[in-house]
Amino acid sequence: MIGALYILPSAKLESDYLAITLLAIAEIMFMVAYYDTKLVGGYYGAPVPNVLAFVPGEYREWAFVALILFFALLTYVFLERTLNSPYGRVLRAMREDPTALQFSGKDVMWLRIKTLAFSSAIASMVGVLYSYYAGNVVGIVNLFARVNWTFFPFLMVLLGGMANNRGVLAGVFSFVVIWRLIDGYKHQIMGLFNLPFDVNWLQYIIFGVLMIAILYYKPEGILREKPIETPPIKELRAKKSKQSEKA
Numbered sequence: 276m277i278g279a280l281y282i283l284p285s286a287k288l289e290s291d292y293l294a295i296t297l298l299a300i301a302e303i304m305f306m307v308a309y310y311d312t313k314l315v316g317g318y319y320g321a322p323v324p325n326v327l328a329f330v331p332g333e334y335r336e337w338a339f340v341a342l343i344l345f346f347a348l349l350t351y352v353f354l355e356r357t358l359n360s361p362y363g364r365v366l367r368a369m370r371e372d373p374t375a376l377q378f379s380g381k382d383v384m385w386l387r388i389k390t391l392a393f394s395s396a397i398a399s400m401v402g403v404l405y406s407y408y409a410g411n412v413v414g415i416v417n418l419f420a421r422v423n424w425t426f427f428p429f430l431m432v433l434l435g436g437m438a439n440n441r442g443v444l445a446g447v448f449s450f451v452v453i454w455r456l457i458d459g460y461k462h463q464i465m466g467l468f469n470l471p472f473d474v475n476w477l478q479y480i481i482f483g484v485l486m487i488a489i490l491y492y493k494p495e496g497i498l499r500e501k502p503i504e505t506p507p508i509k510e511l512r513a514k515k516s517k518q519s520e521k522a
Contacts, residue, residue, distance in 0.1 A: 277395060281304075446496065
């Protein structure tokens with residue numbers, strides 16, 4: 276519901292203007308949530324029940340990993356089926372040419388409202404899992420940084436491949452591996468190249484250069500986006516393969 280309400284002032288905007296407006300609305304709501312202590316505790320935070328209190332302390336970290344992987348698997352299966360549904364095909368058509376989609380009789384504004392509500396629901400699920408892991412909502416509010424929660428996820432999608440669930444998984448895995456390697460060996464990298472800036476800025480510079488390189492040289496990402504294969508297309512392909520075998 277909140278996601279659908281957020282896009283109402285900007286649903287008629289196009290591409291970059293829509294993205295900028297949504298970022299501005301998100302920033303405003305973050306400031307409201309941070310300074311109004313009645314919503315989620317603001318900068319004081321709000322305690323969250325420990326849903327895994329029954330698990331022994333030495334195994335609780337692994338239990339959280341298993342819980343997050345379980346929800347990630349459910350989300351992946353759900354999004355994979357959604358992407359190959361009529362709704363997923365409409366989303367691709369809206370991305371490619373919203374004007375042509377309008378001439379096909381589709382309400383682009385209503386599609387945008389539904390899409391943001393749909394994606395906001397998934398994002399809220401992630402926020403709930405993180406708040407349970409942190410044990411307090413203040414862990415989310417005080418650790419919030421636009422580069423971590425907007426730039427890095429966008430880089431993960433670009434790195435793996437847009438409109439490609441397997442590509443996104445590959446992008447997330449590759450990003451985390453690179454991030455951990457940089458974090459573990461940043462002092463050695465600084466000493467090896469004698470770089471003239473603080474070591475804490477190294478990962479941001481590397482990821483910024485990586486994003487520019489992806490946009491210039493490999494915009495399709497690690498895994499290229501594939502056409503959606505509907506059941507009739509699969510049947511037609513199977514018939515053609517059988518005919519070619521007979522021939």
